[in-house]
Amino acid sequence: MSAGREAETAAFAELERLRTAIEELDRRLVELIAERVRLAREVGVAKRAGGRPTLDPSREAAVVRRAGALAREAGLAEEDVRDIFWHLIGLSRRAQAQGARDERDA
Amino acid sequence: MIIVTRPGVTDAELDRIREHVEGLGLRTHLSRGERRTIIGCIGDESLLEEAALRILPGVEQVLPVLKPYKLASREFSAGPTVIRVGDGAGTRVGARELAVVAGPCSVENREMLRETARAVQAAGAGMLRGGAFKPRTSPYVFQGLKEEGLRLLREVRAETGLPTVSEVMDPRHVDLVAEHVDVLQVGARNMQNFTLLSELGRVQRPVLLKRGLSATIKELLMAAEYIMSQGNRDVILCERGIRTYETATRNTLDVAAIPVLKAETHLPVLVDPSHAGGRADLVAPLAFAAVAAGADGLIVEVHPCPEQALSDGDQSLTPAAFAELMRRLRPFAEAAGRTMAEVAALAGVAA
Numbered sequence: 072m073s074a075g076r077e078a079e080t081a082a083f084a085e086l087e088r089l090r091t092a093i094e095e096l097d098r099r100l101v102e103l104i105a106e107r108v109r110l111a112r113e114v115g116v117a118k119r120a121g122g123r124p125t126l127d128p129s130r131e132a133a134v135v136r137r138a139g140a141l142a143r144e145a146g147l148a149e150e151d152v153r154d155i156f157w158h159l160i161g162l163s164r165r166a167q168a169q170g171a172r173d174e175r176d177a
Numbered sequence: 178m179i180i181v182t183r184p185g186v187t188d189a190e191l192d193r194i195r196e197h198v199e200g201l202g203l204r205t206h207l208s209r210g211e212r213r214t215i216i217g218c219i220g221d222e223s224l225l226e227e228a229a230l231r232i233l234p235g236v237e238q239v240l241p242v243l244k245p246y247k248l249a250s251r252e253f254s255a256g257p258t259v260i261r262v263g264d265g266a267g268t269r270v271g272a273r274e275l276a277v278v279a280g281p282c283s284v285e286n287r288e289m290l291r292e293t294a295r296a297v298q299a300a301g302a303g304m305l306r307g308g309a310f311k312p313r314t315s316p317y318v319f320q321g322l323k324e325e326g327l328r329l330l331r332e333v334r335a336e337t338g339l340p341t342v343s344e345v346m347d348p349r350h351v352d353l354v355a356e357h358v359d360v361l362q363v364g365a366r367n368m369q370n371f372t373l374l375s376e377l378g379r380v381q382r383p384v385l386l387k388r389g390l391s392a393t394i395k396e397l398l399m400a401a402e403y404i405m406s407q408g409n410r411d412v413i414l415c416e417r418g419i420r421t422y423e424t425a426t427r428n429t430l431d432v433a434a435i436p437v438l439k440a441e442t443h444l445p446v447l448v449d450p451s452h453a454g455g456r457a458d459l460v461a462p463l464a465f466a467a468v469a470a471g472a473d474g475l476i477v478e479v480h481p482c483p484e485q486a487l488s489d490g491d492q493s494l495t496p497a498a499f500a501e502l503m504r505r506l507r508p509f510a511e512a513a514g515r516t517m518a519e520v521a522a523l524a525g526v527a528a
Contacts (some may be wrong), residue, residue, distance in 0.1 A: 073526035128199070128200050128201060128202040128423075129196075129200035129201075131198035131199070131200075132195075132196045132197075132198075133196060133200070135195075135196075135199060136192050136195065136196040136199075139187070139192060139195075140189075140192060146490060154408065173250060
């Protein structure tokens, strides 16, 4: 096997290893998102039990502010991370709204 | 509402201002300029109290945006938007250097696309256009090669390095076209297809938005706002002539729209002199006028044999005529404070 071919094989193996690691990370990310949604649903239950409104924009803004600051510290594109968190908040909002409907219909 | 921050504003101050606005249920958009940073507020502005915003640390000025378009408006950005096109080095639209897109109206076959791409690149074009999905006035004429055309564009991009521009007509095709080309074009007939615009707002590719045949400048900017409001901020506007009572030309190029758009929006503005006039002999004078009026670039139809073109042959330039246009365009570009890509001496011109 030529040296060039050997280097190519090694690079390919490294690429495979990295891809496997990313797949594993993605799996954990999805689990974490699911966990976040579960917690948000419980927050919704607690809010309703305490007679507080489900929608809390100032709380959401604080969550996004914190995520943006963490992204900055980590050297990530802050605006993109903020966008991701607005999406996560959207998921949580829907989960809470669904929870409220389920309670009502029960 | 726009919040202009004072020079030297800190990240923590920006965070606090944004949290205040977002806590009221609005969204913010940050634009960092060389000297000033601007926070645009999007949502129900009646909830915002100017007095409360003014006293936040870091705030210098609070300005209402009276225009119906926000993200597209000049005030919302600290400077003109420069859009990167293509992977790697790619090219830029909205920078000092004129952006020139050239190529056939529709992709007909591999050889003609390859030949045209090489010729326009040699003449100094920075991007290749080519229609795969064609919106034709008649359902009985050539409708484009569709997916096959996209694959050919991708092949030729790999060969030449030219980023590609192609039209998408159907919201269902957005992902497909985005996979194959660098810039997604919205044709004049689809400028107010809001389903398509919303779909384009979700992709990570620049959009070339052509002005509708009877659309006002305000309507064009509102269409851009549709795309931008969904998250895609990379919108390139294109003036391509509007319908008037004049029949000597296919459309009437609205030259005044160029400086008006440049004043109203931070988005780059291209001009399509081919569709505007509908005749090959009008392409050069309209191109000169467009650049003189401040356009950021041109999109020109070029076909190796215009008389045999399957669509829009009347308005297509031959590669030689395009090279000549590019040569004669240079003094107009310089007079307008623009530069043009350096071209290898007499490339593409038979010695």
